[in-house]
Amino acid sequence: MARFNSPEELEKFRQDLLSKRDPNAPCISVCAGAGCLASGAREVINAFEQEIEKQNLAASVETKGTGCPGFCERGPVVVIYPEQICYLQVTPEDVPEIVSTTIVGKKVVERLLYEDPNTGEKAAHESDIPFYSNQERTIISNNIKINSKSIDDYLALGGYSALAKALFRMSDVEVLEEVKKSNLRGRGGAGFPAGIKWEGSRNAPDKTKYVIVNADEGDPGAFMDRALLEGNPHSILEGLIIGGYAIGAREGYIYVRQEYPLAVENVTLAIEQAEQYGLLGENILGSGFDFVVKVHRGAGAFVCGESTALMTALEGRVGEPRPKYIRSNIKGLWNRPSVLNNVETWANVPLIINKGADWFTSIGTEGSKGTKIFSLVGKINNTGLVEVPMGITLRDIIYKIGGGIPGGRKFKAVQTGGPSGGCIPEQMLDLQVGFDELTKAGSMMGSGGMIVMDEDTCMVDVARYFIEFLTDESCGKCVPCREGLRQMLKILTDITQGKGKEGDIELLEELSETAIEASLCALGKSAPNPFLSTLRYFRDEYEAHIKEKRCPALSCRELVSYYIDPEKCKACGICLRKCPVDAIDGGKKKIHIIDQEKCTKCGTCFEVCPDRFGAVTKISGRPVPEPVAEEDRIIRKSKTK
Amino acid sequence: MSEIILKIDGKEVRAEEGMTVLEAARSAGIEIPTLCHHDKLEPFGACRLCIVEVQERGRKKLVVACVFLAADGLVVTTRSEKIDRIRKMIIELLLAHAPDSFKLRQLAEEYGADRNRFEKEASFCIHCGLCVRYCAEVKQKYAVGFIDRGIRKEISFIPEIAAKECPDCKECFPLCPTSYLQAAFVLTESLAFPSS
Numbered sequence: 001m002a003r004f005n006s007p008e009e010l011e012k013f014r015q016d017l018l019s020k021r022d023p024n025a026p027c028i029s030v031c032a033g034a035g036c037l038a039s040g041a042r043e044v045i046n047a048f049e050q051e052i053e054k055q056n057l058a059a060s061v062e063t064k065g066t067g068c069p070g071f072c073e074r075g076p077v078v079v080i081y082p083e084q085i086c087y088l089q090v091t092p093e094d095v096p097e098i099v100s101t102t103i104v105g106k107k108v109v110e111r112l113l114y115e116d117p118n119t120g121e122k123a124a125h126e127s128d129i130p131f132y133s134n135q136e137r138t139i140i141s142n143n144i145k146i147n148s149k150s151i152d153d154y155l156a157l158g159g160y161s162a163l164a165k166a167l168f169r170m171s172d173v174e175v176l177e178e179v180k181k182s183n184l185r186g187r188g189g190a191g192f193p194a195g196i197k198w199e200g201s202r203n204a205p206d207k208t209k210y211v212i213v214n215a216d217e218g219d220p221g222a223f224m225d226r227a228l229l230e231g232n233p234h235s236i237l238e239g240l241i242i243g244g245y246a247i248g249a250r251e252g253y254i255y256v257r258q259e260y261p262l263a264v265e266n267v268t269l270a271i272e273q274a275e276q277y278g279l280l281g282e283n284i285l286g287s288g289f290d291f292v293v294k295v296h297r298g299a300g301a302f303v304c305g306e307s308t309a310l311m312t313a314l315e316g317r318v319g320e321p322r323p324k325y326i327r328s329n330i331k332g333l334w335n336r337p338s339v340l341n342n343v344e345t346w347a348n349v350p351l352i353i354n355k356g357a358d359w360f361t362s363i364g365t366e367g368s369k370g371t372k373i374f375s376l377v378g379k380i381n382n383t384g385l386v387e388v389p390m391g392i393t394l395r396d397i398i399y400k401i402g403g404g405i406p407g408g409r410k411f412k413a414v415q416t417g418g419p420s421g422g423c424i425p426e427q428m429l430d431l432q433v434g435f436d437e438l439t440k441a442g443s444m445m446g447s448g449g450m451i452v453m454d455e456d457t458c459m460v461d462v463a464r465y466f467i468e469f470l471t472d473e474s475c476g477k478c479v480p481c482r483e484g485l486r487q488m489l490k491i492l493t494d495i496t497q498g499k500g501k502e503g504d505i506e507l508l509e510e511l512s513e514t515a516i517e518a519s520l521c522a523l524g525k526s527a528p529n530p531f532l533s534t535l536r537y538f539r540d541e542y543e544a545h546i547k548e549k550r551c552p553a554l555s556c557r558e559l560v561s562y563y564i565d566p567e568k569c570k571a572c573g574i575c576l577r578k579c580p581v582d583a584i585d586g587g588k589k590k591i592h593i594i595d596q597e598k599c600t601k602c603g604t605c606f607e608v609c610p611d612r613f614g615a616v617t618k619i620s621g622r623p624v625p626e627p628v629a630e631e632d633r634i635i636r637k638s639k640t641k
Numbered sequence: 642m643s644e645i646i647l648k649i650d651g652k653e654v655r656a657e658e659g660m661t662v663l664e665a666a667r668s669a670g671i672e673i674p675t676l677c678h679h680d681k682l683e684p685f686g687a688c689r690l691c692i693v694e695v696q697e698r699g700r701k702k703l704v705v706a707c708v709f710l711a712a713d714g715l716v717v718t719t720r721s722e723k724i725d726r727i728r729k730m731i732i733e734l735l736l737a738h739a740p741d742s743f744k745l746r747q748l749a750e751e752y753g754a755d756r757n758r759f760e761k762e763a764s765f766c767i768h769c770g771l772c773v774r775y776c777a778e779v780k781q782k783y784a785v786g787f788i789d790r791g792i793r794k795e796i797s798f799i800p801e802i803a804a805k806e807c808p809d810c811k812e813c814f815p816l817c818p819t820s821y822l823q824a825a826f827v828l829t830e831s832l833a834f835p836s837s
Contacts, residue, residue: 301790318787323684323685323686323687323705323708324684324686324708325704325708325709325710471791471792472791473791474790474791474792475790475791475794476768476787476789476790476791476792476793476794477687477768478686478687478688478689479687479688479689479690479731479734479735479767479768480689480727480730480731480734482768482791482792482794483731483734483735483737483738483792484730484734485792486792487734487737487759490760510726510730511730513726513727513730514727514730514731514734517692517703517723517727518689518692518703518705518727518731519689520686520687520689
């Protein structure tokens with residue numbers, strides 16, 4: 001295996017690689033990210049390999065398992081090069097046809113293409129699909145082009161050229177200045193300018209310094225960092241090495257959560273490959289700069305995403321935040337200056353070095369530059385990862401890229417920023433996405449989770465859910481967080497169960513103040529956000545729950561009753577048969593009635609009642625009407641039908 | 642060590658560099674309430690009762706006095722409406738667990754805290770960590786530790802160590818603000834110590 005002793009050797013190797021690769025040779029890229037693997041991508045890859053073998057095409061056609069391109073909703077995703085034909089929801093049974101028709105016959109398999117739900121128009125290429133065409137994919141776009149286990153694939157796309165540039169054509173100070181000038185802000189939560197953080201560490205007197213990747217991604221429904229680390233691990237490594245060079249660190253750590261086995265596997269392999277090529281280790285590319293990277297697996301605590309807790313855990317102790325008022329870039333891991341940045345932040349670094357800070361600042365808003373990856377989940381048609389320029393509106397993300405709300409339901413709110421973020425209502429959909437803009441709206445950028453909610457979502461219950469998550473994940477060290485959240489969860493649970501009292505909102509507000517002002521770390525300080533932001537925009541829902549014992553979204557089980565409208569019931573018997581507790585009484589031509597005493601409110605009757613009848617309804621905040629008298633329950637045939 | 646001068650509640654206080662605000666205040670006879678602090682132990686910053694307001698370079702913020710370092714020119718306010726409100730809330734939250742703790746009831750009186758504001762959940766331990774830290778930092782025996790996290794967190798004696806070390810020590814007993822520690826010890830003793 002080659003070991004590069006100079007940037008020229010790296011460049012020569014790259015040119016050799018490219019000259020051996022025919023850009024017009026067919027290549028089948030199948031997403032091998034965790035999402036697509038779960039929907040059968042491994043079987044699809046195997047089927048392609050077998051079919052290629054069977055049709056004697058192995059010499060001319062390459063099949064590769066790649067990183068995640070983001071369109072998880074329609075996985076497994078397959079892209080055929082060089083035409084870049086994009087097939088969605090591919091199964092092993094589709095494979096022979098794809099090979100015969102597209103690889104051999106150079107024709108498109110129409111039925112596997114994206115079809116616009118409104119116009120019915122088919123789109124053959126990634127760039128024709130609105131989900132992709134409305135994004136700006138600078139970081140994630142390489143995922144589908146790279147076999148996530150191949151350093152050569154990364155090199156072929158120009159990989160490690162930013163490192164070579166930094167080491168040989170820029171001084172460490174120039175690298176730092178470029179990152180500062182780019183105004184790259186941390187993608188993990190707080191949005192602190194990376195360059196300023198780096199500078200603090202660089203200027204700290206201690207000679208031993210560390211750089212660390214925070215890959216402890218734990219927000220419910222967020223998987224941006226997983227996709228990057230699994231799909232393109234070298235891009236993060238390259239960023240980290242450049243960061244080490246800029247601040248004068250010789251050691252780096254990747255703190256990745258235990259629950260991401262594929263990310264651990266791919267990044268560990270990437271480190272080995274980079275070491276073999278002389279891109280990591282001693283005397284990188286002959287520059288005299290030494291740098292090593294170690295992978296540390298987190299043991300499964302959400303709070304370890306907090307910088308001081310992460311460093312404590314890295315040191316091998318219980319992952320609890322430190323109480324000290326000293327920045328970790330001055331005294332962090334083992335009390336040494338330590339720069340901790342999130343996966344996506346590091347992935348931006350090679351781009352900034354290669355393309356320059358001016359390119360980076362040309363994207364985005366005044367305060368937020370570059371792009372941001374969001375994981376778009378919840379009540380949205382196109383679930384997946386989206387990379388957008390800062391400054392795009394929430395409306396564009398949700399409707400143009402996300403394809404709107406499924407089932408013709410009405411949009412209600414979008415939750416951003418992870419569990420300690422907030423909910424943004426419909427009237428603010430034209431808000432530009434940026435660090436300061438989201439904070440001003442009572443939410444935050446966070447690491448990029450974006451959960452879309454429709455009219456069936458109860459906002460009090462949403463707050464309760466996130467507070468429950470945070471209560472569970474609090475380390476329990478300080479009183480305002482541990483005890484404050486315990487009480488907040490109790491009160492919120494009571495409200496959703498119809499046991500809310502006058503004064504509950506005020507008490508929750510007071511508990512929030514204590515948590516915000518007095519908690520030890522950012523988890524506690526931001527924990528009341530789910531409550532405060534839902535209260536800010538949906539106070540009426542809180543009041544309806546407390547004063548009228550009514551859940552306006554008809555979602556809270558204890559506040560909802562199911563009722564069969566006698567005018568609409570056709571006595572079809574479906575709900576009667578499906579009810580798991582035999583709470584429905586009825587018969588042939590006999591209007592069905594729900595026994596409210598027996599009903600467990602599972603909602604089965606509501607779901608199975610045919611749409612054309614729509615007889616089962618939910619009631620909240622008022623008593624269920626008295627059942628019709630026994631003698632009126634027989635349905636007589638209407639003369640008009 | 643160089644001398645620094647800070648202002649606490651309008652009073653000029655001389656302190657040494659490296660002292661915390663709490664140490665500086667106490668050296669000048671200014672009382673700031675604490676539950677998890679102990680002079681022999683590393684600052685823990687868990688009960689948050691010693692929250693105070695500091696003003697540094699014109700900016701005001703709330704910090705805990707047991708951890709925040711005193712600095713020359715620092716202006717500290719140890720009582721205000723907001724500080725008292727937060728302390729009162731902290732005391733009320735803890736009273737739900739240890740309603741009869743003498744220390745907590747004293748504090749409740751001072752800050753007008755309502756003993757019954759929150760539903761009782763008498764687990765007695767208030768997680769000040771004095772026993773755990775004293776055993777580790779001063780005695781270096783590690784006979785008692787925290788287990789689990791968040792609202793499920795509790796203290797627990799490690800029977801193998803406790804059986805050997807605790808009977809002749811028990812120095813942590815008087816540190817406990819709720820007397821729960823003794824109960825936990827007796828329980829461990831009866832359940833898990835080898836019968837002699």
